[in-house]
Amino acid sequence: MFRNLISTSITKPLSAQKxxxxxxxxxxxxxxxxxxxxxxxxxxxxxxVGLVTLNRPKALNALCNxxxxxxxxxxxxxxxxxxxxxxxxxxxxxxxxxxxxxxEMKDNTFVDTYKKDFLGHWxxxxxxxxxxxxAVNGYALGGGCxxxxxxxxxxxxxxAVFGQPEINLGIIPGAGGTQRLVKAVGKSRAMEMVLSxxxxxxxxxxxTLGLVSKVVPADQLVxxxxxTAGKIASKSQASVQMGKELVNKxxxxxxxxxxxxxxxxFQALFGTADQKEGMGAFAxxxxxxxxxx
Ligand code: CAA
Numbered sequence: 531m532f533r534n535l536i537s538t539s540i541t542k543p544l545s546a547q548k549x550x551x552x553x554x555x556x557x558x559x560x561x562x563x564x565x566x567x568x569x570x571x572x573x574x575x576x577x578x579v580g581l582v583t584l585n586r587p588k589a590l591n592a593l594c595n596x597x598x599x600x601x602x603x604x605x606x607x608x609x610x611x612x613x614x615x616x617x618x619x620x621x622x623x624x625x626x627x628x629x630x631x632x633x634e635m636k637d638n639t640f641v642d643t644y645k646k647d648f649l650g651h652w653x654x655x656x657x658x659x660x661x662x663x664x665a666v667n668g669y670a671l672g673g674g675c676x677x678x679x680x681x682x683x684x685x686x687x688x689x690a691v692f693g694q695p696e697i698n699l700g701i702i703p704g705a706g707g708t709q710r711l712v713k714a715v716g717k718s719r720a721m722e723m724v725l726s727x728x729x730x731x732x733x734x735x736x737x738t739l740g741l742v743s744k745v746v747p748a749d750q751l752v753x754x755x756x757x758t759a760g761k762i763a764s765k766s767q768a769s770v771q772m773g774k775e776l777v778n779k780x781x782x783x784x785x786x787x788x789x790x791x792x793x794x795x796f797q798a799l800f801g802t803a804d805q806k807e808g809m810g811a812f813a814x815x816x817x818x819x820x821x822x823x
Contacts, residue, residue, distance in 0.1 A: 580608035615763025629672025766804035
């Protein structure tokens with residue numbers, strides 16, 4: 531239903547794009563369409579929000595190489611689009627993503643994976659400067675759980691399931707499951723999930739433990755994520771992007787260094803027109819109109 535309400539733009543596989551070319555409304559969207567020939571994802575814009583939908587339903591959005599290349603390209607395009615202030619990443623109601631594509635990787639050898647730095651390009655999503663909200667319905671398993679954790683905020687549908695079942699395949703998580711999950715749910719539960727391949731988290735458990743910040747009915751999930759993304763996109767982009775960078779930095783650096791970075795960025799923002807606008811608007815009892823300057 532929400533999809534029908536989208537009034538701005540949708541990119542589809544190129545074959546389908548020809549017939550719907552009239553729906554593209556902005557130069558940025560045209561650029562996105564021209565640059566893409568997506569087979570496994572859909573992209574849309576909704577106001578200042580970019581929406582990326584994993585669209586490989588027969589394989590429960592298993593994250594094959596080509597799908598991830600497309601996700602990276604779509605994220606980069608939205609990151610470079612001055613009209614976009616935040617991004618939502620979602621899947622289907624049945625599966626956000628059921629993990630890396632097992633059938634595609636099952637015959638890989640150590641030398642292949644090492645020489646080609648298998649999964650190395652999955653880390654590109656962490657280079658996106660704009661905030662990304664993962665809207666997770668259904669299965670977020672293995673690489674699917676790791677992809678959600680690579681985003682900045684996770685909202686979950688009521689039937690979402692988070693797990694790291696890689697151990698059942700004779701491997702371990704390879705895209706952050708042994709690292710980000712610990713910080714999100716604590717050592718004991720992370721160990722249980724990673725080492726047993728079970729102990730999956732329901733949406734409610736994930737929220738209680740702090741992995742997820744909001745749980746909503748499945749059919750409202752994307753709307754809810756877009757609402758929050760729209761709110762973020764209405765703020766001054768320099769402060770939003772610095773805020774994101776600094777929260778992520780807290781995972782990487784000692785507290786004293788993080789606090790120093792924070793103060794330096796805080797001070798730097800006094801050089802922006804948006805700081806003058808934001809504080810001026812408060813003093814004048816009106817809403818700010820940020821211009822990203
Ligand atoms: N890779 C490739 N194909 C997958 C897949 C995956 N990760 N997950 C599901 N599929 C495919 C199935 O093979 C099946 O295809 P066919 O119809 O051609 O047989 C189709 O999706 C539907 O799946 P099921 O019939 O299994 O659906 P289900 O509802 O009975 O079960 C499920 C759903 C519990 C998610 C089950 O599909 C499953 O266990 N999937 C694998 C989950 C997993 O192990 N993920 C970790 C992958 S490894 C990884 O991600 C490494 C990393 O850290 C990056």
